[in-house]
Amino acid sequence: MTGERRISLRVNEQDHELDVAPRTSLADALRDQLGLTGTHLGCEHGMCGACTVWVGGESIRSCLMLAAQADGCEVTTIEGLAENGSQHPLQESFSKHHALQCGFCTPGMIMAAADLLQRNPDPTENEVIDWLGGNFCRCTGYRSIVSAVMDAAGNGSGEPASSSGVEVTANNHHPITENGR
Amino acid sequence: MKPAHFALDTPESASEALALLSAHGDSAKVIAGGQSLVPMLNFRLVRPERLIDINRLDELSYLRVADGVLAIGALTRQHEIETSPVVAKEAPLLTQATPFIAHPSIRHRGTIGGSLLHNDPSAEYPLVLLCLDGEVEVASTRGNRTIALRDLILPWFSTTLEPDELLLEIRVPVAGESSGFGFEELARRKGDFALASVAVALDFDGSGRVERAAITGTAGRLAQRLAGAEQALIGESPTEAVIRDVTSAAAAEIEPVGDIHADEDYRRHLLGVLTGRALRKAIGDRAGSQED
C-alpha cells in the first residue's frame, strides 16, 4: 500500500507492530487491525467523543489522531480499563445509575470520565459536566451519567434514583425522586 | 468518512521540517494537534498531497519568561497553557480564554500554534494574542522573521504565513503590575464556536483611570482591534456611563458576519454586551489583584 509505515503501539499493556497507511486514524487501526472494537466511531470529526481513548495516559479523540502519530505511544482503550477481570468503579457505577442505554457512547464516556477521576479524584458536579460536556449521549439525558461519575468518585449519594422500593399500588403515586438524591 | 491519500513525513528536528517545507511547501500542510485539520481531511474539504507531522519537535513546546516577554513554543498544548501557573501570572488572558476552546480531550492535543494559524473567525487565541499585541517568530530555509499579530491574521481562515514557513514561537509582553484582563465569549453551547467574543487588557494609572486599553472582538469574521472603543476608555475612570459608551462604540465598530446560528444584528448586539462584561471582568481583575 502507498506510503505504509510500520508503527509500534503498546495497547492495553500489550505491544503491537502494525503497518498503517498515513491516512489511517488511530481509531481505525485499533478497531480494524487490533480488533478492539469497543472504541466507536460516531462522527469522525471530533465532535461526539465516542472514540475517546487514552494516549500517553490522557484522553484524546482517536478519530482525530493519525495512527502514525501514535507510534511509540502507550494507548489505553475501554477494553484495557478493567484490571484483573474486575470492573473499574466507573463501569460498576454506570450500571448502578442506569447511565447507559444503547451503550454506543459509553466506552468514550467512561474513558473521558476515568481521565477526569485520575486527575481530580474529588470533582464537583460542575467539574464533571465541564469535563464531559463534549461527549454526546442521545439516550440517557446525561444526569444519570453525572450521578454515576460522582458516585464512582465517592461524592454521590450512592443511591441510584428510583431505588426507593416503595410498594406500588394502583392509583398511588411515588414520592419524588430527584436524580442523585 | 476517510481522508484522501496523503504522504506523511515525520521530521525529528525543526531543520528537517524546514527542509521538507522548502521542498514541498506548496503541496504540503503541517499537522500539529490535528484537531482542526483532521476533520477537514475527513470531510475531504482539504486534500494536501503531503502532511508534515511536527509532533516530534519537542523543542517547540515550552513556556519561557525573559525580559518582560512570555515566549510560548508553537507546539505547546492548549491544556498546558490552561493549567500553567506561569501563564496565569504572565498572560492571564490566555488562562481565561483557553477553557472556552472546545473540550478537554481536544485541548490535550490542540496546540497554540495550530489554533493561531488555523485562524477560525471564532477562535480564542488569535483574539487574545491580538489583544496582547503579540508577535510570532517564523522560520524557513530562507531565514527567520518576526510578524506582529495584526499583520499575521487575515479574514477567513488565512494568515500571511508563507507556504514554506514554520511557526516557531509566539511572544507576548508579560502582565504589568497595574493590569486587568477580561475575556468573554458566547456560544450556543459551552465549547462551541463563539458567536461573539471579546478580550480586554487594561492598564490603570495610580488614580484608577485607564492608562492603556486594548479591546479586541470577533463576531464571525476576524479578530479585530476595536480602536474606537479603546479611545472611549483611555484616560477615563471606568464608570457605568463610560462602560456604556465603550460598549456602544464596540458594537458599532465590529464587522459581524451572520450564519445559521446567529445573524449579523444579533452578533453585533452580543459583541456590545460581551464588551461590557469583559470590561467589568478586567476592572474586577485589577481590583482583585490589588487586594492580594
Added chain:
Amino acid sequence: MTWIGKPVPRREDRPLTAGAGRYMADIQLPGMLHMVMVRSPHAHAKVTTIDTEAAKAEPGVHAVYTAADLPANLKPLPVIWKPEGQKPDAIGALPADRVTFVGEGVAVVIAETQQLAEDARELVRVKYERLPANVDPIQALEPDAPRINEDWDDNIAAHFPFRNGDVDAAFAEAAHVVEGHFKINRHGAVPMECRGLIASWDALTETLTIWSPSQATSLLRTELAKSLGLPDNAIRILSPNVGGAFGAKWDRYAEDLLVCVATQRLGRPVKWIEDRREHFQATAHSREQVQDFEMALSADGQILGVRGRAVADLGATLPSSGIGTQWVTGNTVPNQYKFDNYSADIFAVLTNKARAGSYRGFGGPEGNFPIERLMDKAARDLEIDPAEIRLRNQVQPEDMPYGSPSGMAEYDTGDYPQALRRALEVVGYEQIRAEQTALRERGIYRGVGIGAYVHCTGFGPSALLGQINYDTSGYEGARIQIDPGGKVTVYTGLIPIGQGTETTLAQIAADSFGIDLDQVRVVWGDTSQTPYTGFGSGGSRSNLAMVAIMNAADQLKAKMIRIAAHTLEANVDDIEFSNGHLGVRGVPDSGLSMQEIARIAHLAHNLPEGEEPMLQTQQVFDPPGFGWAYGCHVGVIDVDIQTGMLEWVRYVAVDDCGPMVNPLIVRGQIEGGIAQGIGGATLEEFVYDESGQPMTSSFMDYLMPTFHDMPRYEIDHLISPSPHIRGGFKGMGEAGIMSPAAVVANAVVDALDPFRIEIDELPVTPNMIWRKLRDAGAFEDGQPAASLAP
C-alpha cells in the same frame, strides 16, 4: 419472589461498559466488501449521464452500479401505511433519471476497503441538469410548485381531515378566540450510531443473511423478500447491538435493497455504513410542520372548539409509514381537554429535502405544541392562570373511557388533574409565581411553562391497523422454552435499541415463574428463531410482549402442574406452583422443582395421557385497544434578556405509564425523551437554503443537546393501569418527548411577559428571543431600556 417494580440494574450493561458490545460496524466477515453511495449534490436535477468507467477501473473496486445495472425485477420497498386519500409512493433503490434531494443516492461503489470505495466514488462522473427546487412546504401546496413526484398531479401526498361536532357554531358563539401560527422545526432522531447494513448471499443454499440495526427486522425481511423476489424464509436477519434508533432505524431505505443486490451479484458479503454527513443528509428527518390553529373559548375559559390546518413537509418521498406521523398529529391536538367541536385539516406535502420519517413520539409532539401554546395564550387573554385554565378543561377520571373529538382516540385510564396538581406541588408553583415580580425588579426574568400531554402506546390492535389502512399487524409474540436443565429461555421479536428489553422481559418471565432472574435468558434479534412481529420496536409496545410472555408462562405452568400431579399421584387442584417449585398443598417437603419437572417432560418416560413432551410454547398477544400514557411537565426557565440565553431552573415531570416493571429503566426513558425534547425545542434543526442545499451536515451545525443544556430532572409517577393489558403496563418509551417544547415556549413567554411576545416557532433560540425583545422595544441603543435595568 416478585420482580415487577424492581429497579434491577440491567444485564446488558456488563458487556457494554466493557466495550464488548457488537454493533454493526464491528462485524467483520471473511471476504467482506465495502459499499459507498454516490449522492446527488443537487436538490432537484435530471440525471443525464453517469460515467462509471474510471471508478470501475480503480484497483480494489469490484463493482459500480447505477439504476441501469439493477435487476429488472427488483421492486421498490413499499409504503405500508396508506391512509385514505394518500397518493401512492414507494422507496426505490436508485433513481432512473432524476434526483429530488441533496444526498439522494444515484450510484453505488463496492470495493475492498472503505477507503478505496470512497476514493473511487470521486471518480464517478454524474452529469446533472438542474431543475428548480422548492423547500417551502406552503409553496408546495401551490399547483405550479416544482413537481417532486411525476406520477402525481401536485405535491400533496395527502389531505387528511378530522371533523367532529360543529366548529363553525362553536366559533360563532365563542366569547373569545385565540389563534397561533406555529412552526415545528425539522429535526430528528440522530442516534449516536449511524445507519448501515451487512448482507451476505450464499449462492449454494440461495439464502441471504443480513446484519441490520433495524427496529423492525421482521418487516424488513418481508419487504426485502418481496423486492428481491425471494421467499421470506430464504432471508435471515440478525440484530447486532443497536447504537440508538428512536425511529430512524424503523423505516426502510434504498440502501437496504442495494446492499442485498450487491451481495447477490458479487457473491461476497457486503457492508454499508453511512458516515455522519450522509446521516444528516439522507437518514429520516422528522417533525417539520407549519400550522395554523385557533381555539374558541367561553368567557370563563372553557374550550368550545378547536380548528386548524397543519402542513407537514415530508421531503422528497414518503417514508415507510406514509403520512402516519401526521395522522397521529391530528389525533393528538385535542390532548387532555374535553370538547366536542374539532376540525383539523392535515396536509402532507413533498419538497426537495430529505425524506421525513419516524421519530420518537411519531407526530405526537407536533400535535402537543400548538394546543399547549393556545392554552397559554387563552390564559393570558382571559387573565386566568395557565394551570387553572387547564384544570377547567381536563377530561376527568370519571369520564374514562373518553372518546376524543379526533374520532380515533379513546383514552383508557388516567387522572389528568392529579398529574397537573402534583407537578405544580413539586415545582412549588405558588412560590414561583409569588417571586416573579420581585425577581424581575432585580433583572431576573423567570418563567414557568406547563406542558400536559397524552400519548398513545401499545401500537396496536391489528384489526384497527387494518381499518386505518396500515398494511401490517400489531401483535407481539413470545416463545418460552424450558430446557431439560430447567432454565427458561424467552424468545422475543422486539429489538433492543437501548430500552433494556432483555432485563425487563427477563423480569416478567422470572416473576411469572417465581424464579431468580439468572434462571432466565432472553433471546432476541434473529428472525429464524424469534417470533415474527409486524411492528418491531417502535410505538411503545414492550408491554404487548410482556403480556405474551405472561400468557405463555401460564400455559407452561399449567402443564408443569399437570405433570407434577401425575408424577406425585395427586390431584391437579392440589398442586401448588410457587417460586419455581411444585408441591402438594399442605404437604411440605413434597414436590418437585422446575428443573425436575423439566427433566421429566423431556424424558417423556411417564407423562400424563395425551400430554406432549418438552416444555415450550408460543403465545401471541393482539391488544384489544391502544393504551394512553399521559403526564404533565412543568419547567422553570430564566431568560437573560441581554443575550437571549436560557438557563434551566427546574424541570418537573409527572408521568403515568401504569405500573412499571423496572422503575430505573422507565426513568431512563423519560429523561432521555425529555433531553431530546429540549434539544428539539432549543438547539436542533436541519436547515436548508433556498436552493435546497443542506446547511447542517455535521455536528458543528446540527446542535445536539449536551450535559450543559440539561436541567436536573425531578421525576414523579402516577399509576393508572391499562384496563386491557395484563399487568396494566402502558409503556413510557416515547412519552417523555411529548411536551418539553411546549414547556420551553410557555416558560419563555411567561418569563418575558412584560414584553408581551409570542413564541410559536421552534427552535427557541437566543437569536430569536433577542430579536423579539428588540422589536418589542426592550432595548435602547443596544442596552436594555433604562426602565428595565436592575
